[in-house]
Amino acid sequence: MAEYQDCPDYLKEFLFYILTIRGRSKRTVDAYYIDLRTFLRYIKCVKIIKQDPDNQDDFSKIQIKDISIEDISSITLSDVYAFLSFAANDRDNNAKTRSRKVSSIRSFFRYLTVKSNYLKTNPVENLEVPSIKKSMPRYLTLEESLELLTRIESSNYERDFCIVTLFLNCGMRLSELVGINLYDIRENTIRLLGKGNKERMIYLNDACQNAISAYLDVRTPPNNEKHRDALFLSSRGTRITPRRVEQIIADCLRQAGLEGQGYSPHKLRHTAATLMYQHGNVDIRVLKEILGHVSLSTTEIYTHVSNTQMENAAKNSPLSNVTPVKKRRAPKVSKSD
Missing domain, CATH: 1.10.443.10 (Intergrase catalytic core)
Known part of the structure; x- marks a missing residue:
């Protein structure tokens, strides 16, 4: 877990939990890490240091190790929705990417409240997942x-x-x-x-x-x-x-x-x-x-x-061979007749 040394202890514990207890792959854990690091950087910007998160150079340099569990306890559902809006509009995340971020955030807060008791209440309990338009898979004939x-x-x-x-x-x-x-x-x-x-x-x-x-x-x-x-x-x-x-x-x-x-x-x-x-x-x-x-x-x-x-x-419908019956039409009668 040396590559997660920039994380606060509670986040490192969560990543270790999903790797060892939940049996997720290293690749999946890395994805959780990247999603949650982005989320915590945003939270630090808007709630702690009051900095504009739109500046991409400054945003990527933000350290998250000093974000306390008290800071995490102050996060609201509105903060998470604001983050998802930021991800969509400022980072060009599509619905699928935002849905993955929602999954990461929900799992993270579930761990903090249910598995570790770091938090008493879960602010994202009612967080909805962005709807994703399912596309047909490409395949060879x-x-x-x-x-x-x-x-x-x-x-x-x-x-x-x-x-x-x-x-x-x-x-x-x-x-x-x-x-x-x-x-x-x-x-x-x-x-x-x-x-x-x-x-x-x-x-x-x-x-x-x-x-x-x-x-x-x-x-x-x-x-x-x-x-x-x-x-x-x-x-x-x-x-x-x-x-x-x-x-x-x-x-x-x-x-x-x-x-x-x-x-x-x-x-x-x-x-x-x-x-x-x-x-x-x-x-x-x-x-x-x-x-x-x-x-x-x-x-x-x-x-x-x-x-x-x-x-x-x-x-193969049992009615597939039914054809219309050609009916004889009565001759038209002209008005002169």
Whole structure:
């Protein structure tokens, strides 16, 4: 926790709590730290030193270590809403970013009141989360996915083919893929370590098993004991990094003529989920477990992208073949008749 030395003790305790007790990842804890540091800098500006927070140079230099718990106890719900307005108008934070900040602030005050008793009352108990417009996830079509798999050219072909195959068939996250160890693979299953260090097991289809087998046949064991168990290795014999995987996927997309369309490893995860739902008749609850989602509402977005299923539903309606009856019309009678 040395990197959080600029924090007051109660904030360091909170960050340590969510890392060790709540089991959040280091990346998540860092995000909490950045959000709450920005929030406390704003509070110090407007409530303690009475300084204009709009000056970005001065704002980034504000120290928060001396903000006391008494200062925190004086924060009101109005102060938090003012901060969110500042984040939107002066720091160009979109609704998704502000929603994350709200989550950080709510968790922080919940800890101060419920878990540690630093505060007697929670000023943000009724703090609402900014509404976020859900966008449809981008994904490759079945044809584009097949094109991607058949166009891979690389000096590490077996490794790169295996990486793309796992993304497109298993819907795993980038962090999950680079974290796979050899002992995580057992017959037709693989163990993944997801968000919050939560483990889940998914099944491997024939394509995945064949791709893994072909890669293991040419994989050179590293000399470094630290990386001995890593499934995917770099050319230097070390565990492959997320950035290197992103570069590999970018190269594969370019070879398939799919570059410049916003695709990424995360979009391949979306592709796997969409293809499972569209073509595999996968129940949404099963899909939730495969993807490692905490909430079913996160998975339900894939029910809105299945145009094929909606089209088939319309075609298969029991009334889909009803046609209008052409009736004989009575001849018109002119007034002269």
